[in-house]
Structures are given as structure tokens and as C-alpha cells.
Amino acid sequence: MKKSVLIALLLLVNCVFVTVAQSVNKPKIDSLLTAMTADNQGMGSLAISQNGALVYQKSTGSSTINGEHHPPATAKTRYRIGSISKMFTAVMIFQLMDEHKLALDTKLSVYYPQLPNADRITISQMLDHRSGLHNFVRDSTYQTDMVKPHTEAEMIAMFTADQSDFEPDSKADYSNTNYVLLGYIVEKLTNISYAQALKQKVSIKIGLTDTYYGSKINTLKGEADSYQYKNGWQPVPETDISMVGGAGGIVSTPADLIKFINALFNGKLVSEVDLSLMKTFRNGFGMGMFQLPFGTKKAFGHNGDIDGFSSVVGYFPEQKMAYAYCANGVDYPISNLMKGVLNIYYQIPYEIPVFDTPKLTSAQLDKYLGTYSCLQLPIKIVVTKDGTSLMAQVTDQPAFVLKPLESNKFGFLRTGLVFNFKPDNFEFILEQGGGAYMFTRDQ
Numbered sequence: 135m136k137k138s139v140l141i142a143l144l145l146l147v148n149c150v151f152v153t154v155a156q157s158v159n160k161p162k163i164d165s166l167l168t169a170m171t172a173d174n175q176g177m178g179s180l181a182i183s184q185n186g187a188l189v190y191q192k193s194t195g196s197s198t199i200n201g202e203h204h205p206p207a208t209a210k211t212r213y214r215i216g217s218i219s220k221m222f223t224a225v226m227i228f229q230l231m232d233e234h235k236l237a238l239d240t241k242l243s244v245y246y247p248q249l250p251n252a253d254r255i256t257i258s259q260m261l262d263h264r265s266g267l268h269n270f271v272r273d274s275t276y277q278t279d280m281v282k283p284h285t286e287a288e289m290i291a292m293f294t295a296d297q298s299d300f301e302p303d304s305k306a307d308y309s310n311t312n313y314v315l316l317g318y319i320v321e322k323l324t325n326i327s328y329a330q331a332l333k334q335k336v337s338i339k340i341g342l343t344d345t346y347y348g349s350k351i352n353t354l355k356g357e358a359d360s361y362q363y364k365n366g367w368q369p370v371p372e373t374d375i376s377m378v379g380g381a382g383g384i385v386s387t388p389a390d391l392i393k394f395i396n397a398l399f400n401g402k403l404v405s406e407v408d409l410s411l412m413k414t415f416r417n418g419f420g421m422g423m424f425q426l427p428f429g430t431k432k433a434f435g436h437n438g439d440i441d442g443f444s445s446v447v448g449y450f451p452e453q454k455m456a457y458a459y460c461a462n463g464v465d466y467p468i469s470n471l472m473k474g475v476l477n478i479y480y481q482i483p484y485e486i487p488v489f490d491t492p493k494l495t496s497a498q499l500d501k502y503l504g505t506y507s508c509l510q511l512p513i514k515i516v517v518t519k520d521g522t523s524l525m526a527q528v529t530d531q532p533a534f535v536l537k538p539l540e541s542n543k544f545g546f547l548r549t550g551l552v553f554n555f556k557p558d559n560f561e562f563i564l565e566q567g568g569g570a571y572m573f574t575r576d577q
Contacts, residue, residue, distance in 0.1 A: 158182070158189050162478045166486050167194050170466055173489030174363050178444075178461030179207055181388035182479065185454045186396050188389065190479075195463060197358040199367050209389060212344050212357045213460035215445045216382045216438025218391065220313045223380040224261055224422020225398065226320050226335050228408040235323045238411075245319055246290060250298040257319075259303055260312040261421035268296035269309035274530040280373045286318055289377075306417035310381040317380020328380055340397040345386040348375045357385060358462040360442030364535045365521040367463055370442035382440050391447040391458035395435060399449055428476050433457075437468070444468050444548070455479075465537055467547050492538040499524050501557040502544075506573035508564070515564075515573060526553070 163180075170176050177195020181188060196204040197211045230236055236244075236257060242265070243252035251266060259265040270276065270292060284292075293311055300307065317328050324331045329347035337345050344356075351357050351372055361367040375383040386394075397403050404412070412421045413434055426433040426448045433448035446468055447458040457475065459468060466489070477484035499519045506515045513529040517536075524544055527533040536544035542555040552565040560575040 157481070159478050159481070160190060162486070163190060163475055164192060166471070166474050166478065167192055169486055169489055170471065171195050173491055174367070175464075175466035175489055176461050176468075176471070177207060177361075177367075177463045178213070178459060179209060179211060179388050180459045180475065181209070181392050181457070182475075183392045183396060183456045186400075188392070191389065196367075197356070197462065198353045199359070199361065199369075207358065207462070210344065210356055210387065211460075212355070212385050212387055213445060213462055214348055214351075214358075214360070214382075214440050214443045215384050215386050215391070215460060216378075216440035216443060217310070217313075218386070218436045218438040218445055218447055219378075219380060219382050219384040221398075221422045221436045221447075222332060222336055222384055222394070223313050223316050223320065224412060225403050226331060227257065227261065227316055227422075228404045228412070229335055230320065230323050232405060232408065236319070242315070245322060246293075246315065248290070248294050249315075250294070250296070251302050254302045256302075257316075258421070260316055262306065262416055262419045263308050263312060264303050264306045264416070264419075265309065265312055266298040266300040266302050266304070266307075267293065267309050267311040267315075268299050269307070269311055270296065270314075271310050277532050280377050281371055282377075283374045284376045289314060289379075306419050308419070310378065313381035314379045317383075320380065328383070332384070336394070336403065340393060340402055342386070342390045342393060345384065345390045345394070348383050348385040350375075358443075360440075361463040362442050362535060363463065363465050363537075364523045364525075373441055378440065382438065386460070388447075388458035388460050391445075391460070392456045395447050395449045395456050395458075399434075399451060428473070429482075446472060448472075464548055465535075467550070470547075492540065494522060494524075494538055496522050502555050502562075504560070504575040506562065506575050508571050508573045510571050514576075 167180065171194040179193040182190040191209050193207040193209055193211060195207050197207045198205060238256060238258040240257045241253055242249060242255040246252055255265045320331050321328050332347050336342065351359060353359060360370045362370055398409065412423045414420060415425060423434055424436050426435050431450055433450045435446065435448035437446040443462055444464040445460040449456045459472060461468065474484055496519060502517050502524060503519060504517055506517065516527045518525045524536040525533045526536050534546050536546055536553055539545050542557065544553045545551060550566050553562050554565065555562040562573050564571045564573055
């Protein structure tokens with residue numbers, strides 16, 4: 135009797151998952167992606183799985199744009215995934231712990247005694263961004279350094295020259311330096327390259343066919359180039375992978391990312407204890423993992439940005455649902471896109487945004503141009519134009535395109551920046567994350 139009840143329950147559970155998969159409103163998700171692409175808000179690939187099975191997949195836009203040659207993106211197009219690489223690096227570190235080659239309390243000084251506070255920084259603190267090591271990508275020289283190849287010795291010298299941002303374990307602050315170093319430690323403990331370690335310890339182990347450590351982008355291998363929208367999709371300078379290593383050097387596809395995160399949560403890569411540690415959050419950081427909230431639900435995963443690429447992967451343990459999106463051109467924030475996709479997936483009322491970017495002439499942009507200062511912030515913002523595109527450049531940062539939103543209002547929505555111009559007063563209000571800052575044009 136008990137056996138028959140158990141079988142009935144299992145059948146019921148399976149029916150629930152099948153029903154969810156069959157009820158995915160694919161046409162509406164298609165419409166959202168198509169509308170976004172039609173207005174040049176973004177281009178990329180999306181995949182969704184339920185209970186380990188792929189239930190949705192779609193690609194939009196081009197994998198590369200070269201004159202008349204612009205092949206469409208497909209499910210097999212490979213994208214640089216930026217900081218999602220940190221999840222892979224964390225997994226390999228935990229695997230090495232299980233092999234008793236290091237521990238959470240192992241000191242950084244075992245490998246790099248010359249680094250600031252190395253004798254007080256632990257592997258644990260590096261995994262959850264509590265080391266205090268300065269985030270080297272914030273340096274003013276990064277934009278020129280990023281396109282050049284760097285040896286491990288050169289990177290270590292760079293990290294050694296930077297002072298710590300805070301005392302180890304006193305607080306948390308995101309730092310790519312932690313994961314570049316963890317990638318080097320993977321190499322030291324495996325006696326092979328990071329690329330080989332990734333292949334042996336992750337890709338081959340769970341059957342990832344399109345995930346590997348990157349190099350110079352090769353479109354002949356199905357790898358995407360990246361772009362920003364400025365009078366059309368324009369190529370973005372390519373970061374040399376040696377600059378980001380275990381912090382951001384992996385190439386993958388949405389389907390492979392879904393396979394990876396499903397394997398991670400089903401015990402195929404690390405132990406249950408290890409996964410529990412990865413999911414333990416202090417000041418918003420897990421060990422190689424973020425929480426990605428959606429209403430009352432919480433997904434676990436990571437996002438990633440490098441050059442013009444932007445990606446995200448998430449997993450809802452209770453629903454056994456995973457999603458991944460990889461883009462090689464983004465204007466509309468991925469967080470907004472995924473909120474829309476998840477609303478549609480979970481059958482929550484949702485209206486597809488009307489993307490209708492106002493068109494302005496070059497002459498209409500002239501009233502916004504100039505160098506602006508703020509009494510509240512120690513920066514200047516230079517506003518220029520490139521054809522019919524309005525550009526902004528913050529002190530020591532690369533220029534970015536401001537997209538017109540409505541009259542006298544522009545945005546760099548990828549980072550949540552909104553510029554409310556008051557051209558008659560020669561000023562604008564910069565809004566981001568609930569904050570508002572008045573900038574006045576220098577005379």
C-alpha cells in the first residue's frame with residue numbers, strides 16, 4: 135500500500151513539472167526579446183530549464199558585425215561571461231579543499247607573502263570578498279592596461295603596489311583581485327594551467343561542450359564579439375584574458391551555464407557542505423555566489439560584465455528552475471529583462487515595455503554639451519556628442535552613450551544612471567539607486 139502511494143506521489147510530482155514546462159508562454163517571451171532587439175536595446179541568448187530539462191531557448195541579434203557580414207546569434211554562440219567565472223573558480227577551490235590541498239583558513243601568505251596583509255588574509259575571506267585587497271579594475275590605469283597581455287608576475291606586482299582598502303574581515307567589498315589570485319592558486323595546486331584545470335575538474339566532469347577558458351576572440355569558433363550602441367552597434371575594445379583570469383576569463387553559452395548550475399545544486403561538482411558554504415551570505419556576498427531575488431523567491435547565481443558582454447545565471451532550488459542569459463550588446467538592463475522573463479515564466483501579469491527611443495539630431499544635442507561639476511561628489515562629467523549620440527565621461531573612466539528617454543532626459547540604464555538635464559539652467563540631476571546629485575556646467 136505504502137509503495138503504491140509513493141509511486142502515485144512521484145507521478146504527481148512529475149506531472150507538476152511537466153505541466154510547468156508545457157505551460158511556458160514561449161510566444162510572450164519571444165515577443166519581449168524581439169521587441170528589445172528591434173529597438174537596439176540588446177542582443178544575446180536566453181535559456182531556461184525546469185527540473186534539469188531545457189524548456190526554453192532563443193537567440194536574437196548578431197554574433198558579430200563586420201560590414202555586410204553579421205551572422206545571427208544561435209544557441210551555440212559562445213560569449214565571454216565575465217564574473218560568472220568566479221563561480222567556476224570557487225567550485226575548483228572547494229574541490230581542492232576536499233582533496234585536502236588547502237583549507238578555508240589557509241593564509242594567502244602561503245602563496246603570496248609579499249601582498250598586503252597576506253599573513254592575515256584567508257582563502258575564506260577571498261572567496262566572500264572580505265580580504266580588503268584593492269579591486270585593481272578600479273585603478274585609473276585599468277582602461278589602458280586591460281588590452282595588454284600580463285604575466286602572473288606582472289599582476290602580482292600590480293596587486294602588491296596597491297594598499298589594502300580595509301582590514302581583513304572587517305567588512306566586505308567586491309574585488310576582482312581576490313579571484314585572479316584564487317585562479318593562480320588553482321594552478322599552483324593542480325600543477326596545470328587554469329584552462330586545463332577548468333576542463334578537467336568541471337567541463338569534462340559534467341559534459342560542458344562550449345565552456346572553456348578564453349583567449350583572443352575567434353569568431354570562426356562561434357565566439358561572439360561585443361558591442362555598445364552608438365549610431366549603430368559599435369565594437370568595444372577587447373580585454374586581454376590574462377588581465378582577468380579566474381575572475382572573469384571564461385567563455386560559455388546559456389545552455390552550458392544552466393547545465394553547470396544544475397550540476398552544482400545536484401551534488402555533481404561539490405559536496406552538500408561545500409554548497410552550503412557557498413550559499414552562506416555575509417554583507418550580501420556568498421563564496422562565489424550571489425542571491426538574485428525575484429519577489430518572494432530567491433535564486434542563487436552570479437552576474438558578469440566584461441567589455442560589451444553582460445551575462446547572468448540563476449537557480450531557484452525550491453522550483454528546480456534555472457535560467458541564463460548571455461549578451462554581446464546591452465542597453466536595456468539585464469535585471470529588467472530577466473524580471474520580465476521570470477514574470478512571464480511564472481504567469482505573473484506583465485506588460486511588454488514599449489521600446490520607442492526618441493530620435494534626436496546632432497544639433498539638438500548641442501544644448502547639453504559641456505563639463506559639469508558637483509559639490510557633493512569629487513568628480514567631473516564631460517558631456518560630448520558623437521554624431522547623433524550623446525556621450526558622457528566621468529573622471530578617469532571611459533566614455534559611455536546616453537540614450538534619450540524623454541524630453542531632456544537621458545539614461546545609461548545598464549548601470550541605472552539617469553541624467554535629467556535642465557539646459558536653460560546649465561545643469562543636470564544625476565540619479566542612481568535612489569540618490570540624486572546636482573551637476574552644474576563649468577563656465
